[in-house]
Amino acid sequence: MLRTPPTLRAPLMLPAALLLAAVQVAAAEPHSHGNAKLDIAVEPTKISIAFESPLDNLLGFERAPRTDRERQQADAMVAKFQAAQALFQIDPAAQCQLARAELTSAALKLGQPSGKAEQAGHADIDGSFEFNCADAAKAAYIEHGLFQFARLQRLEVQLATPKGQSKRSLKRPAGRIALGSR
Template identity: 55%
Template sequence: MLVFQAPRRTASPARAVGLPALFCALAIAATSAHAAGKAHAHGDARLDVAIEPQRLSLQFSSPLDNLVGFERAPRNDKERQQVDAAVARLNAADTMFRIDAAAQCKLAKVELASAALKLGPVDPAQAKSDHADIDASYEFSCTDATKARHIDIGLFEFKRLHRLDVQVAASTGQFKRALKPSATRLSLAR
């Protein structure tokens, strides 16, 4: 299989569409996500947010069904278009995650992994399952990420997603939030 790795970049949503170089993934990201033993429930997904002074990282893990309505390789042009659109949307992270301007963050890296879509490294455990996930990890470089009071999350554009369980880790501690289509702003105030 092929693994593409993108160079560090400041992303432009327009350029993100259809560039093979962006279909990138690191083994580490995929392995750690699966090692966490997360549940697979259609309609639900998980977002981990880590806030450091000059870096804000997000790790999104979702059943593939939430994004495209099936959990296997696409079988026809319509399904391939659905996958391409979902991948392009996940790659356009600076509009998917709108971080409070006070933190002055810029997108630095996007990595996607899904065995069913042959994105990133193949996880043998997942390849055998009837269900399939997609993992996306993001890194933003920030002037001061601790100044971010909120992040507006665009993931509910995926209409099959109904609940996002968020875990935030910051120097001040950890906390959890649950977002839904009617409440898409992640408050970082404790």
């Protein structure tokens, strides 16, 4: 009979903060166009969302905008992430309010440089969002609007809740992330 060695099970028991740190380390790996990562941490009165994507998924280019049209495109994309309460609609049962939305992209000169190594000719964008909630455990789902970006095909979601960690892969056009926290 096959048993999972304890060393393979261990990462599933890491606290949320360590899990997210491990994900950030993994971010140095070559990125893959069409794919993006979403890490969701549910705490009693807070839901944190970290998004990481090749810029190509959102803009179709991975460098500073060169034309007015590209600048408008980049500005419109940034505005969508800053309005994170519309992009990530958390189950109203949890009564969450957006508290913070931050974007980092060296190519777009957004935020503080992360010092993260990027492949030549490629560029990422990272988003960090915090919602304060009356009772985050009541959130059964988050509706996301990330597939409005036509080049994004798949979202790798890592979920950390008080009840444990899990992973799921969402393929276009799946817009609902079940939190499975109740």
